[in-house]
Amino acid sequence: FQVGLLVSVKRFFLFLFEIRVKPDKSGVVTDGVKHSMNPFCEIAVEEAVKLKEKKLIKEVVAVSCGPQQAQETIRTALAMGADRGIHVQVAGKDYENLGPLQVSKIMAALAKKEEAQLVILGKQAIDDDCNQTGQMTAALLDWPQGTFASEVSFEGDKLKVVREIDGGLETITINTPAVVTADLRLNTPRYATLPNIMKAKKKKIAIMKPEDLGVDITSRVEVLRVDEPPQREAGVKVETVQDLVGKLKDSGLV
Amino acid sequence: ILVPSTNSDKISVKTYLHILVKKQTEHAVPQLYTALQRRACSSLSVPRITTHYTIHSRDKDPRWEGIEMERFADEADVVIVGGGPAGLSAAIRLKQLANEHEKELRVCLVEKASQIGAHTLSGACLEPSALNELFPDWKERGAPLNTEVTEDVFSILTEKHRIPVPMLPGLPMQNHGNYIVRLGNFVRWLGEQAEELGVELYPGYAASEVLFHEDGSVKGIATNDVGIAKDGSPKDVFERGMELHAKVTLFGEGCHGHLAKQLYKQFNLRENCEPQTYAIGLKELWMIDEKKWRPGRVEHSVGWPLNRNTYGGSFLYHLNEGEPLVALGFVIGLDYSNPYLSPFREFQRWKHHPFVAPTLEGGNRIAYGARALNEGGFQSIPKLTFPGGLLIGCSPGFMNVPKIKGTHTAMKSGMLAAEAIFPQVVAEELDSETAGLHIPEYAENLKNSWVWKELRAVRNIRPSFHNYFGLYGGMVYTGIFYWILRGKEPWTLKHCGTDADQLKPAKDCTPIDYPKPDGKISFDLLSSVALSGTNHEGDQPAHLTLRDDGVPVARNLGIYDGPEQRFCPAGVYEYVPLETGDGMRLQINAQNCVHCKTCDIKDPSQNINWVVPEGGGGPAYNGM
Numbered sequence A: 001f002q003v004g005l006l007v008s009v010k011r012f013f014l015f016l017f018e019i020r021v022k023p024d025k026s027g028v029v030t031d032g033v034k035h036s037m038n039p040f041c042e043i044a045v046e047e048a049v050k051l052k053e054k055k056l057i058k059e060v061v062a063v064s065c066g067p068q069q070a071q072e073t074i075r076t077a078l079a080m081g082a083d084r085g086i087h088v089q090v091a092g093k094d095y096e097n098l099g100p101l102q103v104s105k106i107m108a109a110l111a112k113k114e115e116a117q118l119v120i121l122g123k124q125a126i127d128d129d130c131n132q133t134g135q136m137t138a139a140l141l142d143w144p145q146g147t148f149a150s151e152v153s154f155e156g157d158k159l160k161v162v163r164e165i166d167g168g169l170e171t172i173t174i175n176t177p178a179v180v181t182a183d184l185r186l187n188t189p190r191y192a193t194l195p196n197i198m199k200a201k202k203k204k205i206a207i208m209k210p211e212d213l214g215v216d217i218t219s220r221v222e223v224l225r226v227d228e229p230p231q232r233e234a235g236v237k238v239e240t241v242q243d244l245v246g247k248l249k250d251s252g253l254v
Numbered sequence B: 001i002l003v004p005s006t007n008s009d010k011i012s013v014k015t016y017l018h019i020l021v022k023k024q025t026e027h028a029v030p031q032l033y034t035a036l037q038r039r040a041c042s043s044l045s046v047p048r049i050t051t052h053y054t055i056h057s058r059d060k061d062p063r064w065e066g067i068e069m070e071r072f073a074d075e076a077d078v079v080i081v082g083g084g085p086a087g088l089s090a091a092i093r094l095k096q097l098a099n100e101h102e103k104e105l106r107v108c109l110v111e112k113a114s115q116i117g118a119h120t121l122s123g124a125c126l127e128p129s130a131l132n133e134l135f136p137d138w139k140e141r142g143a144p145l146n147t148e149v150t151e152d153v154f155s156i157l158t159e160k161h162r163i164p165v166p167m168l169p170g171l172p173m174q175n176h177g178n179y180i181v182r183l184g185n186f187v188r189w190l191g192e193q194a195e196e197l198g199v200e201l202y203p204g205y206a207a208s209e210v211l212f213h214e215d216g217s218v219k220g221i222a223t224n225d226v227g228i229a230k231d232g233s234p235k236d237v238f239e240r241g242m243e244l245h246a247k248v249t250l251f252g253e254g255c256h257g258h259l260a261k262q263l264y265k266q267f268n269l270r271e272n273c274e275p276q277t278y279a280i281g282l283k284e285l286w287m288i289d290e291k292k293w294r295p296g297r298v299e300h301s302v303g304w305p306l307n308r309n310t311y312g313g314s315f316l317y318h319l320n321e322g323e324p325l326v327a328l329g330f331v332i333g334l335d336y337s338n339p340y341l342s343p344f345r346e347f348q349r350w351k352h353h354p355f356v357a358p359t360l361e362g363g364n365r366i367a368y369g370a371r372a373l374n375e376g377g378f379q380s381i382p383k384l385t386f387p388g389g390l391l392i393g394c395s396p397g398f399m400n401v402p403k404i405k406g407t408h409t410a411m412k413s414g415m416l417a418a419e420a421i422f423p424q425v426v427a428e429e430l431d432s433e434t435a436g437l438h439i440p441e442y443a444e445n446l447k448n449s450w451v452w453k454e455l456r457a458v459r460n461i462r463p464s465f466h467n468y469f470g471l472y473g474g475m476v477y478t479g480i481f482y483w484i485l486r487g488k489e490p491w492t493l494k495h496c497g498t499d500a501d502q503l504k505p506a507k508d509c510t511p512i513d514y515p516k517p518d519g520k521i522s523f524d525l526l527s528s529v530a531l532s533g534t535n536h537e538g539d540q541p542a543h544l545t546l547r548d549d550g551v552p553v554a555r556n557l558g559i560y561d562g563p564e565q566r567f568c569p570a571g572v573y574e575y576v577p578l579e580t581g582d583g584m585r586l587q588i589n590a591q592n593c594v595h596c597k598t599c600d601i602k603d604p605s606q607n608i609n610w611v612v613p614e615g616g617g618g619p620a621y622n623g624m
Helices: A039-053 A070-080 A092-096 A100-114 A133-141 A194-200 A241-250 B013-026 B029-041 B085-100 B129-134 B183-197 B258-267 B343-350 B407-425 B441-447 B450-457 B471-484 B525-531 B551-560 B598-602
Strands: A003-008 A011-013 A035-037 A057-066 A084-089 A118-122 A145-155 A158-165 A168-175 A178-182 A205-208 B073-075 B078-081 B107-111 B151-157 B162-165 B200-203 B207-212 B218-223 B226-228 B234-239 B243-245 B248-251 B278-287 B297-303 B312-318 B325-333 B364-374 B389-391 B544-546 B573-577 B584-588 B608-610
Touching: A003 A039, A003 A100, A011 A070, A035 A039, A035 A070, A039 A057, A039 A070, A039 A118, A039 A145, A039 A178, A057 A070, A057 A100, A070 A084, A070 A194, A070 A205, A084 A100, A100 A118, A100 A133, A118 A133, A133 A145, A133 A178, A145 A168, A158 A178, B078 B085, B078 B218, B085 B107, B085 B129, B085 B183, B085 B407, B129 B407, B183 B200, B207 B258, B218 B248, B248 B258, B248 B407, B258 B389, B278 B343, B278 B598, B297 B471, B312 B343, B325 B343, B364 B525, B364 B598, B407 B441, B407 B450, B441 B450, B551 B573, B551 B584, B598 B608
Parallel strands: A003 A057, A003 A118, A057 A084, A084 A205, A118 A178, A145 A178, B073 B243, B078 B107, B078 B248, B107 B200, B151 B297, B248 B389
Antiparallel strands: A011 A035, A145 A158, A158 A168, B151 B162, B207 B218, B218 B243, B226 B234, B278 B325, B278 B364, B297 B312, B312 B325, B544 B608, B573 B584
């Protein structure tokens, strides 16, 4: 069963770095901060490469939308085993306003263009935690979706997906072509080792603009302000229940 | 002998006996007997702490049977270990020469930080001498030297007051013509210049092993293996590191590099020089109230809170990059003798001094970090070249101690190395007795350069502090012999031996009563470590390896009251009570490590061996 597969990768701050809000409250400070691939996207790439190694997939194409540095993220995906990359150039103010709707339009256009049979994404990005891109892509393509996947396998020409849901695990069978989003327990991503990074330099990354795909990336959302979370106030210990009731009354809660 | 298993490091009796048998075949029986005795006596059990393969070899380890250990190998002309000022300057100079002479040259640079500049930490006041030679057009190229020094202030602090010291021209601390830089940003810029010139940069890959030809010369390096679990066994994602072979390998690991440590032994490079002495430098970046901001102002102090026999002092630099940012920090010589001294807490309490605190009031701390630095100077420079490689930068140690500047000399050493090796690596016929090139011309060139003259002139200043009057004696000596006589005195003072030997037993010293951090100007250790952004893959063997797991409790805690709990600026070492029974054990929180190397330097038992963790781990400094 030989299909082509698109995997989408996004880059943001390393997950444990201290974030600072910009003085003008328009966003967070990004200058010089260490960036790396979104952890869920790493899991998606790993799954794609695993499927290729099992010979269920013919080719893995890694896609990223963003400025020049997005190519580093694509190179990491290539070092993990993707065959080629596509960099959709979006820079500056456009990049700051790029949201799930625009990315899913781009992914849908690319999926049609590349005649992909499977699109895998991370379930959400750690900067905005939107958890929307995969679902929107499926809707735009009118394809079935298997989201929060913790296990993916082929059954004939259908896809069996075990999903992590609030109540436990749900197993569904969906037709291909389909969209899958990766959850934490899907796999453990491999390291991008140095020899693979060196080989990845020779793999091709095609560069294109959203206009080339006929996609309009104007945003429907405007960020008004970004604030730090309020400082946590120290708690107060009281000796007796009467004290507690008194304090509750004082603060107008009772 | 049964080792009761602890909660974190369970090893089966079978494995322990296996290791015991292995030790038996390696060591003479009497040694085994004493080891068993020691184990039986000291705190009843020695929980297994170290699992790293450099201490417990994988050759006979049953868990490693059948694992593919072949490494992929690649050839370059020159391999450089370390992406700091020295390594990058060498790489850049090599490519500049290659372009000038229209030769092909493959230069590969490996760096353990995940991006170039992420492990760089320094004050820093940069003397642009070496940069002017490397890139005369650095301004047009956008080098981040944005803050010219406008004011230079030097003080001797007492607990409540300050004695100003005039900054006369000619004194080593004078900074006219220098720039206050965020060295991490400068190194990142150097990295960009290097990439433009065609240097292959590989951040996130640590050089963990030196490779040798059959004739004993250096063949290159191997990067670290990945995917080893905390207990030392291979994980599913285990992958061997890669070998990079080169005609000549440059080692620019910075102060107290771990590969350099091996090379000193292997090639006997330290037989004719004094042991290196060190200091630890801790640094913070603060965003201060605009009203307090005086861009271009450089402040240095000595004295309080250190006593006159502990070398050290502070720095506070006002940067001028569009926002009210100051870089401040504290340096303490690691030859201090009181095991109760905590460099971190000295730094925190210094900030409360009436001369310093007002600058910080109303401000916000945004970064923290620490690194060891060299203080040995001229007397401690080892032999610099050996078959197949050479040492550059702070690794052998070219820091001008009274100026507290080492970046310009590190860069120059890198450039001189490049100039010395270039003709030989591009030569049609390799003219060498050994498979790896030996380039003694590098050491010759260095001896004839301004680096040597500069270091020679200041060689006696640091050792002059070893007298009864300590700091004051040293200042008097500097005034007479450096300022007036320019270091031309015919004698060379010696250091006092290694830093590790300087600690006095805890019973002979008094604990220091440090004030509690107030959370506004001074802070506790753990919140500071969080600001360094340091992280390591949790499931890997601790890279702070112990040669003997029993020594910390028996010796470090027993005699010196566990000084590693105090000198580590990241809270890696903790003595915690055993879960069962009496006694303590050493807990190593390897994930906190900021790669400062102080423990490897100051451990009185010299039992701690810092090795490189999986590449990409470590602090995430941003323009420190």
